[in-house]
Amino acid sequence: MNSRPLTDLQDLIERPVESEGLELKSWVDLNDPPARAGIARHLAAIANFGGGYLIFGFNDDTTRCASVSNVRNLYSQDVIAGIVDRYLQPKFQCEVIFESYEDTEHPVVWIPAHGETPVISKACGPHDARGQPQGIRSGTIYIRTPKPESVPATTPEHFTKLIQRCVLARRDELVGMFSAIVSSGTTPSPSQLGRNIERERLSEWHNATQKAFIEEMKKAGHPHRIPAIENFVQLSYLIKDKKEARIPVHELLKAIEKINRAVRDTVRYGWSMFYPFTRPEIQSRFMTDASVDNGETDFVQTSLIENGESDHLDFWRISPDGRASLIRNYHEDRFTRPKEIAGGGKWFDPWLQIRDITELVRHARAYAEELPEVEEICFEIEWKGLRSRTTATANSERYIRPYVSQADQRVVFISVPYAEVIGDLPGVVSKLYAPVHRLFDPHFNVSIQWISHLMPDFIVPGL
Numbered sequence: 021m022n023s024r025p026l027t028d029l030q031d032l033i034e035r036p037v038e039s040e041g042l043e044l045k046s047w048v049d050l051n052d053p054p055a056r057a058g059i060a061r062h063l064a065a066i067a068n069f070g071g072g073y074l075i076f077g078f079n080d081d082t083t084r085c086a087s088v089s090n091v092r093n094l095y096s097q098d099v100i101a102g103i104v105d106r107y108l109q110p111k112f113q114c115e116v117i118f119e120s121y122e123d124t125e126h127p128v129v130w131i132p133a134h135g136e137t138p139v140i141s142k143a144c145g146p147h148d149a150r151g152q153p154q155g156i157r158s159g160t161i162y163i164r165t166p167k168p169e170s171v172p173a174t175t176p177e178h179f180t181k182l183i184q185r186c187v188l189a190r191r192d193e194l195v196g197m198f199s200a201i202v203s204s205g206t207t208p209s210p211s212q213l214g215r216n217i218e219r220e221r222l223s224e225w226h227n228a229t230q231k232a233f234i235e236e237m238k239k240a241g242h243p244h245r246i247p248a249i250e251n252f253v254q255l256s257y258l259i260k261d262k263k264e265a266r267i268p269v270h271e272l273l274k275a276i277e278k279i280n281r282a283v284r285d286t287v288r289y290g291w292s293m294f295y296p297f298t299r300p301e302i303q304s305r306f307m308t309d310a311s312v313d314n315g316e317t318d319f320v321q322t323s324l325i326e327n328g329e330s331d332h333l334d335f336w337r338i339s340p341d342g343r344a345s346l347i348r349n350y351h352e353d354r355f356t357r358p359k360e361i362a363g364g365g366k367w368f369d370p371w372l373q374i375r376d377i378t379e380l381v382r383h384a385r386a387y388a389e390e391l392p393e394v395e396e397i398c399f400e401i402e403w404k405g406l407r408s409r410t411t412a413t414a415n416s417e418r419y420i421r422p423y424v425s426q427a428d429q430r431v432v433f434i435s436v437p438y439a440e441v442i443g444d445l446p447g448v449v450s451k452l453y454a455p456v457h458r459l460f461d462p463h464f465n466v467s468i469q470w471i472s473h474l475m476p477d478f479i480v481p482g483l
Contacts, residue, residue, distance in 0.1 A: 027290045028280075029119045032073060033126045035298040036082055039274075040164040041072030041281055046079055047088050050099050057145025057155025060107035063100075063131055064139045065162035065170030067112060068182055071133035071281045072164075077126040087124040095127035107156055109142045110135070132285060138182055219433060222258040222343065222398050228311035229345040230254055230402075233335045236325045246366060248333050248349035251405030255293070255376060257384040259342030262393035266341040269318050273304060275390055276320060276338055282386035286445070287379040287478045293346050294336050294383060297322060307337070317341070342387060342394075346380075350405070358412040360422055368409040370420060370457060374471060375478050377401065377452050378445065385441050394438045399448075402431045403456055411460045423460035430456045446471040 038044050043062045048055045059074070066072040076095055077085045088094075097116040104111055115130045138161050145155035156162075161173045163182060173179055237249040267275050276296050283292065296304040307321040319339040324332055331354045336346035351372045361367045380399070388394040407428035413420045432455045436448055446468045454466035 028292050028295050029117060029128055029290065030121070031295070031297050031299065032128065033075060033119050033121050036075060036078060037298065038082065038168050039072075039277070040069050040166060040168050041066065041277065043072075043074045043168070043170070044078040044082060045074065045076050046085050047076060050094060050103070053146040054154040056103050057107060057153070059100075059155075060103050060141065060145075061156040061162050062170045063104060063114065063129075064108050064141060064156075065164045066131045067134045067139045068162060068173075069133075069164040070185060070278060071131055071284070074129040074131060075126055076129075077124055084122060084124055091125050091127060092118060095129075100129055107141055107143050107145075108139050110137060110139065112139065130284070133282065134185065136186055138186060218258060218260055218396070218398050218435065219400075222256060222400050222433075225258065225312060225337075225339070225343045226254065226256040226345055226400050226402070228309050229256070229335070229337050230347060231311065232309065232321075232337075233325075233347045236323055236335065237333070240325050242325070242333070244331075244349070244353070246350075246353040246405075248353070251353060251366070252333075252347050252349050253373070253376065253404075254345060254347045254400075254402045255380045256345035256400045257343070257380065257387075258398045259384065259388050259391060259394055260396045260398065261342060261391045262395050264341070265391045265393070266339075267390055269306070269340055272320055272338070272340050275387075276304070279383060279386040279390070282389075283379060283382045284479075286382045286475070287375060289375070289478065289480045291332065293334075293376070293379050294322075294338060294344065296320070297324075301326075312339075319343075338387075342391060344383070344387065351376075352409075352414075355414050358414060360412050361410060366405070366409045367412040368406070368425070368460065369413050370411065370453075371413060371415065371418065371474060371477075373456070374449060374453055374474055377449050378471075378475060378478055381441060381445060381448050381452070385445075388438060388441070396435050396437055397441050398433070398435045399452055400431065400433045401452055401456075402429070404429050406430060406456070406459060409460075421461070425459045427459050430459055432456065444468075446475065 032042070036042065036044055043066060048059065050056055050059065062074055066074065079085055095116060097114070100114045100116055104114065112132055117128045117130065118125050119128055141156050141158055141160045141162070144153035144158045148154050162170050163173045163178050165171055173182065234249060273296060276294060280292055280295055302322065302324055304320050304322045306318050308315045308318060317339055319337050321337045324334045333349045334346060338344045352367050352369050357365065357367060384397050388397060405428065406425040409425050411420050411423045432452055434451050441448055450466050450468050450471050457464060457466050
């Protein structure tokens with residue numbers, strides 16, 4: 021059993037595998053001008069790939085370098101910001117997180133995706149003896165290749181995905197302006213018959229995932245103060261694409277990694293939904309299920325149940341055609357109870373629940389960007405074990421009046437136009453969360469303004 025924290029970043033530094041979204045570097049001297057220029061090239065390329073990580077402290081063969089002292093000063097966020105400021109435009113803010121493994125502290129640089137325009141170099145690196153710039157060349161757009169390398173974009177193939185991401189970023193702004201019109205009924209919605217079919221497909225997927233989760237829980241038999249088999253939240257979605265497109269199975273894992281990175285611009289707290297861990301005992305696997313499409317569909321499944329190394333009992337599935345479902349025990353049942361909750365009592369934190377729903381909706385949107393003609397996204401969320409839970413919060417800076425649920429279960433299903441998912445995230449989250457909140461407090465208005473007020477806190481600095 022591994023007693024170390026099981027988080028996204030810990031997984032990255034334990035078993036790093038270089039990819040388009042992950043660059044590993046040794047202990048580069050960031051006071052050395054050519055080295056700074058080379059790092060700027062990687063930062064630009066990863067931003068133009070759609071975001072990712074640069075991690076220091078690894079050799080070319082991915083073995084761990086010997087530890088060094090003063091890491092936090094040598095690779096501080098200010099140092100990285102200085103490199104961006106010197107060489108790149110438009111400017112963007114990286115975050116530096118320090119994670120330790122085997123007595124070595126690694127600086128992990130999180131690099132956000134570019135926006136409406138790609139990142140371009142604005143200065144050359146220092147020139148060598150032949151007068152050639154080292155590390156980076158001014159006026160160049162760098163991209164990542166599968167090798168992986170950070171290279172200048174020179175061919176139409178290099179620019180295709182970059183242009184698509186720029187268009188998507190611009191589209192988000194435009195759709196946000198018009199989403200109210202789209203969602204008000206100006207644009208015709210699919211027929212009720214079509215929606216019923218999609219609901220049946222999503223419910224089949226949702227129920228099959230839940231059945232598999234319960235079977236694994238029974239098999240594992242983990243002792244918990246509050247039985248997770250009766251106290252969990254399940255969050256599912258289905259993407260309806262006009263062409264019934266799907267991601268090629270052999271590309272699905274890479275797509276899941278990309279989607280996970282995209283979500284971090286909205287929700288980032290060290291424990292991502294649908295994170296494809298690489299540790300052998302919990303790594304993602306391709307599976308089939310006779311209860312899903314007669315066993316004919318391959319999907320990716322991850323279970324943190326069977327290993328039993330953590331109180332986090334996430335169990336999730338993602339299919340190539342845009343279906344996803346995640347089940348987890350309540351965060352509240354793992355945390356220390358607030359003082360308002362008597363010993364042995366169960367509680368319910370609206371902030372934690374809204375954060376998870378926000379992450380689900382953002383994840384669905386990121387998945388939809390991988391498909392060509394998405395029309396709608398259907399969501400189904402189910403809470404079990406609500407009876408006798410009392411509203412409270414783990415954050416002492418917030419106040420939540422205590423209300424108790426008399427109902428044990430709540431299922432919410434909505435079908436949302438894709439434009440609304442892009443342009444009105446707080447509105448979609450409000451529709452999904454409000455029904456369960458009414459079980460506790462029937463008078464409180466779960467407004468879009470209230471949801472919007474909470475969302476900035478879903479990104480925890482340093483994670």
